Amino acid sequence: MQHVKVKVYTTPNCPWCRKAKSYFRELGIKFSEVDVSRDPKAAEELVRRTHQMGTPVIQIGSQYIIGFDKNKIDSMLGIN
Template identity: 60%
Template sequence: MYKITVYTAPGCPYCVKVKSYLRELGLKFTEVDVSKSQKDAEKLVRRTGQTGVPVVEIGNQLVIGFDRARIDKLLGVR
């Protein structure tokens, strides 16, 4: 199984949705709150060119926003 990291921030409704969805699938993930770490926020901007969250990292692939179809495709579910 792939390593999954979810980059989030407080008050982000789509962050809540993506985390709930991953839990629904029974997947474990690491959550990184970019509001608490300038270093992580800067890393995310360098990698994506964006400041928005959520960003889901599945293996070495990035999914920007809660794109269920792309998440499913990368995980090989549904």
């Protein structure tokens, strides 16, 4: 299952970010976290790629999921 890179773009006070990270931990999926409140270049790049300013934004491989959408995450990871 862990054949694709997962990155979670977050901010410190985002409850949905915490839920997303917790979900990946439950699944045993390794992920990297980018705190866009501390990394303005990452924030700019994220807005350029997704046109979104909110968090979380989850990148699985080259695809982006806006918000914590468990069904999309499961689908992209091949979880039934």
